[in-house]
Amino acid sequence: MNWESLIPLILFLIIIFCVGIWSGGYLKKSTSFAQDYFLGGRSLGGFVLAMTMTATYGSASSFIGGPGTAYNQGLGWVLLAMSQVATGYFVLMVLGKKFAIVTRRYNALTMVDFLKERYRSKWVVILSAVSIIVFLFSAMAAQWIGGARLIESLIGIEYTTALFIFAVSVLIYVTVGGFRAVALTDAIQGSVMFVGTLILLVAVIIAGGGIPAIIADLTAENPNLITPFGAEGTLTPTYVSSFWILVGVGVVALPQIAIRAMSYKSSQSMHRAIIIGTIVVGVIMLNMHLIGVFARPILPGIEVGDRVMPLIALEVMPNWLAGIVLAAPMAAIMSTVDSLLLLVSSTIVKDVYLNYVEPKASDMRVKRLSIAVTALLGAVVFIMALNPPDLIIWLNLFAFGGLEAAFIWPIVLGLYWEKGNKYGALSSMIAGVGLYILSDSFFPQPFGLHSVVMPIVVSFFVYIATSLATQKKVV
Amino acid sequence: MKKEHVKIANREAWIGVGLVIFNFVWWFAFAYGFGSKDPQDYTYVLGLPAWFFYSCVLGFIVMAILVTIVVKKFFVAIPFDEEMEEK
Numbered sequence A: 001m002n003w004e005s006l007i008p009l010i011l012f013l014i015i016i017f018c019v020g021i022w023s024g025g026y027l028k029k030s031t032s033f034a035q036d037y038f039l040g041g042r043s044l045g046g047f048v049l050a051m052t053m054t055a056t057y058g059s060a061s062s063f064i065g066g067p068g069t070a071y072n073q074g075l076g077w078v079l080l081a082m083s084q085v086a087t088g089y090f091v092l093m094v095l096g097k098k099f100a101i102v103t104r105r106y107n108a109l110t111m112v113d114f115l116k117e118r119y120r121s122k123w124v125v126i127l128s129a130v131s132i133i134v135f136l137f138s139a140m141a142a143q144w145i146g147g148a149r150l151i152e153s154l155i156g157i158e159y160t161t162a163l164f165i166f167a168v169s170v171l172i173y174v175t176v177g178g179f180r181a182v183a184l185t186d187a188i189q190g191s192v193m194f195v196g197t198l199i200l201l202v203a204v205i206i207a208g209g210g211i212p213a214i215i216a217d218l219t220a221e222n223p224n225l226i227t228p229f230g231a232e233g234t235l236t237p238t239y240v241s242s243f244w245i246l247v248g249v250g251v252v253a254l255p256q257i258a259i260r261a262m263s264y265k266s267s268q269s270m271h272r273a274i275i276i277g278t279i280v281v282g283v284i285m286l287n288m289h290l291i292g293v294f295a296r297p298i299l300p301g302i303e304v305g306d307r308v309m310p311l312i313a314l315e316v317m318p319n320w321l322a323g324i325v326l327a328a329p330m331a332a333i334m335s336t337v338d339s340l341l342l343l344v345s346s347t348i349v350k351d352v353y354l355n356y357v358e359p360k361a362s363d364m365r366v367k368r369l370s371i372a373v374t375a376l377l378g379a380v381v382f383i384m385a386l387n388p389p390d391l392i393i394w395l396n397l398f399a400f401g402g403l404e405a406a407f408i409w410p411i412v413l414g415l416y417w418e419k420g421n422k423y424g425a426l427s428s429m430i431a432g433v434g435l436y437i438l439s440d441s442f443f444p445q446p447f448g449l450h451s452v453v454m455p456i457v458v459s460f461f462v463y464i465a466t467s468l469a470t471q472k473k474v475v
Numbered sequence B: 001m002k003k004e005h006v007k008i009a010n011r012e013a014w015i016g017v018g019l020v021i022f023n024f025v026w027w028f029a030f031a032y033g034f035g036s037k038d039p040q041d042y043t044y045v046l047g048l049p050a051w052f053f054y055s056c057v058l059g060f061i062v063m064a065i066l067v068t069i070v071v072k073k074f075f076v077a078i079p080f081d082e083e084m085e086e087k
Helices: A003-029 A033-042 A046-057 A060-073 A075-106 A111-119 A122-155 A159-207 A211-221 A237-253 A255-262 A267-298 A305-316 A319-357 A363-386 A390-416 A422-442 A453-469 B003-035 B050-074
Strands: none
Touching: A003 A033, A003 A159, A003 A319, A033 A159, A033 A255, A033 A319, A033 A363, A046 A075, A046 A159, A046 A255, A046 A267, A046 A319, A060 A075, A060 A267, A060 A305, A075 A111, A075 A237, A075 A255, A075 A267, A075 A390, A075 B003, A075 B050, A111 A122, A111 A255, A111 A319, A111 A390, A111 A422, A122 A159, A122 A255, A122 A305, A122 A319, A122 A363, A122 A390, A122 A422, A159 A267, A159 A305, A159 A319, A159 A363, A211 A267, A237 A255, A237 A390, A237 A453, A237 B003, A255 A319, A255 A390, A267 A305, A267 B050, A305 A319, A319 A363, A390 A422, A390 A453, A422 A453, B003 B050
16 A cells, blocks of 8 residues: 555545535525436536536546557547547537527436427437436446446456445445535546646656657657657557547537536636637646646556556656545546436436326425436445456447437437427437447448548438438428 | 527538538648658757658647637537426
8 A cells, every 4th residue: 555645545435425404405405406416406506517518528438548659659538638629619619609509498417308398308308317217327337337447447446346436435425415525526536637647747757868868769759659640550540530429529519518408507607618628628638748748758558448547657756646646537437427317317217207107296306316317326336346247348339329310410409400200310329320330340431431421421411311300290 | 409409510510520620631631741751851940850740730729729719719509408498
C-alpha cells in the first residue's frame, strides 16, 4: 500500500460524500421530488452544466483506455480523440433552446418523457425505455469493473474489496443526493480532471526532457508513432474521420447527455456552458492523450494499456501529487457511473412505473421508490461486476453506438421537423439498432467506416420516408 | 413557441452544424495535408510535428475562440418558461 498517494484519494472521496449529503438536504425540502431528484430542479448554472457534461462524457473508456491506446498508437490516436472537441459546443447548440423550451412545456424530466409527448406512442416509449435500460445497464457494469480495477492497481487490494469500496462510495451520494449531487460532484470531478491532466502533462514533458526530445525518441523507436496513421499504419483517414460521428456529433443522442441539455436554468447558463465546455473538453482530451503518447519513451514496455496513467503518474511525480492527479481517472469513472445509475433508475421509475403501472403515485411513494430502485440497481450491478457475464460485456460494446443509432433522429428530427411522426420514429429506431448490431457483428468497418456510421445514415432516410408515407394516418 | 423564438433556436442549431463542419475541415485538411508524407520530411512547430500542431493544437485554440465569439455575438437570450402565458 502506498499511503502517501492514498491520502489525497481518500480526501477526495470524503469531499464528494459531503457534497452528496449536502445536496440531499435540498431534496428534503423539495416540493416536487421527481423533478428535483432526476433533474436537479432545472437549476444548473453554466459552469456546473459544462462540467457535468464533460465529466459524464469523459468516461473510463476515454480516460483510462484512451491514454493506453494513445501509448500504443502514437499521435494518430490523439488526432482521433480530438474529434470530441465538437461535443463541447455541438450538443448544446443543436438541442439548444428548442429542447429547453419544449421539454419545459411537456414538463419532461427524462429523454423518454420528451419522446412520449412528442410522438404520443406507447411503443416508442417502451422501445426507448428498453434500449436505455439494456444498453446503459451494460455500459454501467463495464464502468464499475474499470473503477474497481483502477483501485485495485493503485492501492494493491483485492478486486472484490476494491469493487466494494467503489460501489459503496458511488451509491451513497447518488441515492442520497440525486441529480443535483451528481451534477455538483461532476463539477468537482471535472475540475480535478482538468487540473490533474494539466499537471501530469507538464510533469511528463519535463521527465522526458522536453517535447523535441520526446518526439525524437518516438521517431527513433517507430516513425509511424508521429504520423496520423497509427503505429502499424492502420488508422485510415476514413476510419478516423468516422469517429466524428461516434464520439462527436452522435453524442447528442446519448440519453445521459441529452438529459443535461434540459437541466439548465437560463439562456445565459447555456451560453456560458458552451464556451466553458468547449475549452474544458478540448484541454482534457488533448492533455490526457498526449500524456499517453509521451509516456512511451519514459516508461517503455507497459503491456496493459489501462495501467499507463497510474504508472506514469507515480513515475514522474512525488507520491502525494500523484495521488491528487490520480483522483482524476477515479473522478472520470465515478462521474460516468453516477449519471448512468441515475438515468437507468429514472427510466424504470419515471418512464415505466409512472407511465404504465401507477400513474397517480404520490410524491412520497415516488421518492421511496426512486431511492429504492437506485440502491437496488447499484446492488445488482455490483453482483454482476463481481463475476461479469459475457452478455454484459458483449452488450457494452454496442452501448454508445446503439443508443446513438436508436435516438439521434427521433430526437433531432422530432425537435426540428414537424412532419416527423411515431411511425417514422419507431422504424428509424428499429432500423438503426438492428442494422448497427448486424453490421458490427458481420461487416465491421463497411467501406472503411466505423460501423456506427451506416446505421445512422440509413435510419435518417427511414425516418423521413416512413414519416412522409404515413402522413395521412396520423393527422 | 413564439415565432421569433423558433427562428432564434433554429438559427443557433444551424450555427452548431456550421461550426462542426468548419472544425472537421480544419482538422482533416491539416492532419492529412501535412501528415501524409514521410516522417523524415516533417517540419516541426514547438517540437511537435507540424500536422499535429496545426490540426490538433492550433485547431482547438481556433475553435475555442470561434465558439466564444459566435456565442457572445450571435446567440440571443430568450426566456424558457414562456409557454404558460401563451396558452
